[in-house]
Each structure stands twice: as C-alpha cells, then as structure tokens.
Amino acid sequence: MRYLPLSEHDRGEMLAAVGVPDVGALFVDVPEAARLSGPIAGLPGHASEMAVERHMARLSAQSLTAGEVPFFLGAGAYRHHVPASVDHLIQRGEFLTAYTPYQPEIAQGTLQVLFEFQTQVARLFGTDVANASLYDGSTACWEAIAMAGRITRRNRAVLSGGLHPHYVGTAQTMARFTGDRLVTALPTLGAHADEDALIAAIDGETSCVLVQYPDVLGRVPDLARVAAAAQAKGALLVAVVTEPVALGLIESPGALGADIVVGEGQSLGVGLQFGGPYLGLFGCREKYVRQMPGRLCGETVDADGQRSFVLTLSTREQHIRREKATSNICTNSGLCALAFSIHMSLLGxxxxxxxxxxxxxxxxxxxxxxxxxxxxxxxxxxxxxxxxxxxxxxxxxxxxxxxxxxxxxxxxxxxxxxxxxxxxxxxxxxxxxxxxxxxxxxxxxxxxxxxx
The missing domain is CATH 3.90.1150.10 (Aspartate Aminotransferase, domain 1)
Structure with missing residues (x-):
C-alpha cells in the first residue's frame, strides 16, 4: 500500500473531529519531564531521498560483504551457493504473501509445500516425522528440552560442552521460567569431543542429553555411544545440527539412535541474513509425535478420492487453549522453509x-x-x-x-x-x-x- 502523507487541511479536520486545538494537546497526559523540547541531539536533519541514498551507500561501503573477500566464517551461520531460482520462486505472490492457514484445508498449496518440507527434513535427519518448522535453531533446541521433559517427566537436561553457546544461552533463558535444571560445560580442546565426561553426567533424573553434531569446534561426536548411555538411564538423546549440509556426508542422527533431532536450516536456501530470519528444523520418533511442538501437515484424500493435505496436528497456542499448547514460541518460518525445500529439491x-x-x-x-x-x-x-x-x-x-x-x-x-x-x-x-x-x-x- 502506498504511503500518502496528510496535508495541513487533513490534519486540521482530524483535530477538529477529536476536539483539540493542536497535535501537542494529544500528549497532555505525558509528563513534562518525559517530553522532548526539540529535535534529538546528534541526529541529522531531513534530507532528500537522493542524499539519503548516497549516505547509506557510503556507510554500506565500510562493510566487508561475504562474496567480495575470502570468507571463512561459520559458527552456526554458513555461506553456500543458493541458486537464483530459489529467490525467484519464493518471491511469487502466492508464496510471498501466504500466511498461517487458519482455515488450513483451503490452502492446499501451502499445506503441500509444508508436507514436502517435512518429508525432506525427516529424511535428512533420519527421523520418523518432522514438523512444519520452528523459529530458528536455538529455540528449536529449547523446544527439544521441554519436549523431553514432558515425555520423561523429568526436568534435568545435560548439555554437551560442544553445544553452540548461543543455543545454551537460549535454553538457560527459557529454563529460568520453567524450573528446568541445565547441566552445562565449556568445550574441551581435545581432538575428539569429551564423551566420557558427558556420559558421566547422566543420572536417573536426566530427561535428555544434548549433543551438537558436528559440534561447535567442528568435531564429529560418537552419537551412537551417547545414545546408548542416555537411553540406559531412561533419558532421550537430542542431536543438534547447526550445519545441515554436513549430513550429506555423515550418517544421519536418527540412524545413530537420536530420539529428537533439531537444528538450523539457514545453510540451504536461506543464505546469510545479518542474523535472521532463520529456520528451525525439528524431527523425532513417531511415538513422541503428540508431544512435538508446532504443526504437522499430513496427507489424505478428499471426498472425490483425490490426493489432498490437512493440518494433522497443531499444538501451538494460536490454535488451541494456551494451557494445552506444547509451546508458545513455535513460529513457523514458512517462507524460509519454502526456500530450504526448493534448494533441497534442486540439489536432490x-x-x-x-x-x-x-x-x-x-x-x-x-x-x-x-x-x-x-x-x-x-x-x-x-x-x-x-x-x-x-x-x-x-x-x-x-x-x-x-x-x-x-x-x-x-x-x-x-x-x-x-x-x-x-x-x-x-x-x-x-x-x-x-x-x-x-x-x-x-x-x-x-x-x-x-x-x-
């Protein structure tokens, strides 16, 4: 929609209808000490659009763009080639303007896109099911801890020292409000992850063990060994994948015994975005599906026997009573999920x-x-x-x-x-x-x- 500024005549008519002499009268309830007496010091005055463009271009030139120089940054955000067709397709109007389908069966296109995305994530992670995406990798990591607590009825989670510190920080923030106990450690600098210390921290009160795969230092931990140790104590293994491209070369976490697999999908289709929006991936064993946060799209047939899609599970608080929801932060990054799915489809x-x-x-x-x-x-x-x-x-x-x-x-x-x-x-x-x-x-x- 176009921005059409008001004229002085327009403002006068509005003020007259409200019954005040000027705009200042609308702020009479704001304490005098909280009001500005003039422009904010240090901010430049108004400028033309052309001058602003030149100024912003000069500021932008001070930054190093990933594609301009040798680039070796990672640590949870990765630069891969994203085909031009991905950006072209996600900008189509039927995709770009689509929103959460609250009358879902009408939006067959949206549901099919999410169904295909779920299939790709489940195959990539080696899990039975995957949801229709979450907000980002760090919040998906917390959701796995909360889900494990619901399944095991325990509230002690053991976090590997190789787990990304930002993911640990997100979990610690959320745990302040839920009472969950998090056992954390700093990464060790050995050639291999310190699995002995991690396994030693598992006890009969542990709900889950979180292991990043590969870990924050890039090492590939022995998931099967940790899974066996966790499950022997009645705990779940949560594998965290911050670089999904790595799964094109190493065994999937689900095949190695992980009960829940979460991660960040930014590497595929989304690209580097100055910290967001990103894409949370979440998969698990089928027997835990009713405790999975977010939404799950399913396949069925319509009244005429034609293939169709439905919203099979929807456990977020926008859809059901708040006290029954499995999560209140399970935002579905739909456009990023679509970009991920298109890129995966192009790659195979x-x-x-x-x-x-x-x-x-x-x-x-x-x-x-x-x-x-x-x-x-x-x-x-x-x-x-x-x-x-x-x-x-x-x-x-x-x-x-x-x-x-x-x-x-x-x-x-x-x-x-x-x-x-x-x-x-x-x-x-x-x-x-x-x-x-x-x-x-x-x-x-x-x-x-x-x-x-």
Missing part, C-alpha cells in the same frame, strides 16, 4: 552429497595449509567443513587484523564465550563449495603476515 540427495564432499575437501585443504603456518595448531581429528585451530595470540585480535586486510578469516571462539580466557586463542574456520584455491592461499599468506 546426490547434489547434497556433492556439496558436502566439496565443502569437506576445501576444509581439508585449508586445515593442512594452516597447520604449516608457524604458531598455528589444528585441534580436530574429525571434521566436515568446519574445524578449530589454536593461535599464538588471542584469536579476536587476529580476526580483526585479517579483516583490516580484507580477509574474513574465521570466528574467534571468545566471541561466543567471552568469559573463557583459556579458549581465547581458538579460531573457528569454515569452508564451503564456494571456497577457492585463491581464497585458501590468501588466508594462509595473510595470517602468516599477521602472526609474524
């Missing part, structure tokens, strides 16, 4: 595997090259397309120095864990099929200059 199973293999190959090449830089040591023995290295000085300073030289060289672990001084020298490095030989050579040469 073999295409996803090729993307994962290419990303892994680049990671191997980068890790081997970095290990030859004096003072740099590789942490991992296992990884897909992300790994950790230790540097001879704080990683945050090195990242800034690299950026000044137009190289986005990775994420300092201290950015995610600012209080962990013993992890200050750890750098997380991620690659993808977009990483080139030139990118790797530039990173290695520039890092050598910075550390010299």
């Amino acid at each position: 199973g073999e295409g996803l595997a090729r993307m994962a293999r290419a990303s892994h190959l680049r990671a191997v090449q980068t890790a081997q090259a970095l290990a030859r830089v004096p003072g740099v040591a590789l942490v991992n023995e296992t990884y897909v397309n992300e790994f950790a290295v230790t540097l001879p000085r704080p990683a945050a300073d090195v990242v800034e120095a690299l950026a000044q030289r137009r190289v986005l060289g990775g994420v300092a672990l201290s950015r995610l864990l600012p209080g962990a001084s013993d992890l200050a020298n750890v750098l997380l490095v991620a690659t993808s099929e977009l990483t080139t030989d030139e990118d790797i050579a530039t990173l290695v040469a520039t890092l050598g200059e910075v550390l010299a």
